[in-house]
Amino acid sequence: MADFCDLLVFTDLDGTLIDHDTYDFSPAFPALSALKNMSAGLVLASSKTAPEISDLRQKLGVEEWPAIVENGAGLLTPFVQQSPDASQYETVRRVLESLPKDLRSLFLGFGDLSVAQVAQLTGLSHAGAARAKERSFSEPGQWSGTAEQRDAFLAALAQQGVTAQQGGRFLTLSLGTNKVDQMRNLIETYRPRHTIALGDAPNDIAMLEFADLGIVVANPAREPLAPLETENTGGIIRTKKPGPTGWNLAVLEAIDRLART
Template sequence: MVVFSDLDGSLLDHDTYDWRPARPALEILRKRDIPLVLVSSKTLAELADYRVQLQLRHPVVAENGAAMDVPADYFPGSTMLSTATISRDQLQTVYNEVKVANEFRCQAFYELGVPGIVRETGLTERKAMRANDRKASEPILWLDSEERAALFSQEMQARGLRCTRGGRFLHLMADTGKDEAVRQLIDAYMRKWPGTTLTSVSLGDGPNDLGMLASTDIAVVIPGKHEHRMSLTTQKRVLRPTSPGPVGWNEAMLTLLAEQQDVQRATHKDGE
């Protein structure tokens, strides 16, 4: 098993950023040496903190798939993983042109600055600085209508960019996403463990997680604090815990981990 998880609103509480309610499931993952790959809109600098807090030594996917960090020698040397090539400066140039031409009401992170990011997220100044340390994406506080948001997305798509919606912000990036990064990593894990049956699990709460959720064997849709419908067309297994954030995350993962243990026991018994 390999687990891919969104952070804000999923493993982390939407308001407090607390992950501790998920500690029981996290402990089992650690004891069974099951990889937990963080897949987030957060920056690599932010994810470095959570790697330490959660005692993780696995890859992380940052900026909604635009950046990735894999520990040295984690995968075989022939494994190649790619990320977005467009820079944040280039994104800001296109964003500003589209915003001015269409008179969209919105503010990107670079316009908000650290004080504005603190105000909109509740992060400390230090954490807000890390959140603004981006390489290939630009979060956008949307202040216009939903109809205009769709137009904004179309304008960006016409320019070869992608605009996705997270729990709090729109995210502008190259035409990539969490789904591409997750599929690359699943392939890398299959090469790392040839001859084994790999079950992939993903957990997420926002529209920007839909591609990732559709890319794994099992999808866990965490109740989100937004009004956007989280519908999946995949025929794969979908779990929908009743509780939001890390409580629901823990609930779903404990269910899956118990099932995994039952399967392992049955397999061992059959082999006796």
């Protein structure tokens, strides 16, 4: 694989390229095909694990491109299916278990759940839920406390080097690396002329703002993102259609725009 491409696209998955409820991405096929035909790079960037993203990367036909896994806590290299070890995840879990019980009890992580419970919580199949539990870097979970308790929870984690990112579904704990950190490294590696980023959640904002063009994909299942800094200058746009339908239309329009420059 050459270390240069004309266009590099970074995309979130759930609620963006993949439908929030059905996990379908077929409405995005025309844009995916157009990217393939122009040899553009497509980097999946999600809270999903390496096994989950490896499976999706194969289905999308983009195995030759790296993928950002577990909210940027790790990077999956081309054609590799699994992260090397789970030491970072084990560290996050140890820190989590060391918290005061009144705070710890308010966070329900994937490590606290069985495969069947993860499947029920996410809507994934049993096999998909099993892949979602094969974590190497980060711990997603649901927060059930107040905003004040959440602040205390995050402060206690931060004292031990664990940070949190709010995604479309879950609060995810990790040792700090995020999507835009990995994005910067990949841009240095592939040196694209143009970059596009697509997402729908707070943990996508830095990635959207760092790209030449950021695309906020509508997601009726969550509160829309507040206005972002470069929206008034056209550096960030929003889709009207949700999920993969909006993703498809926005990417095709962006490709057409680039062709005219």
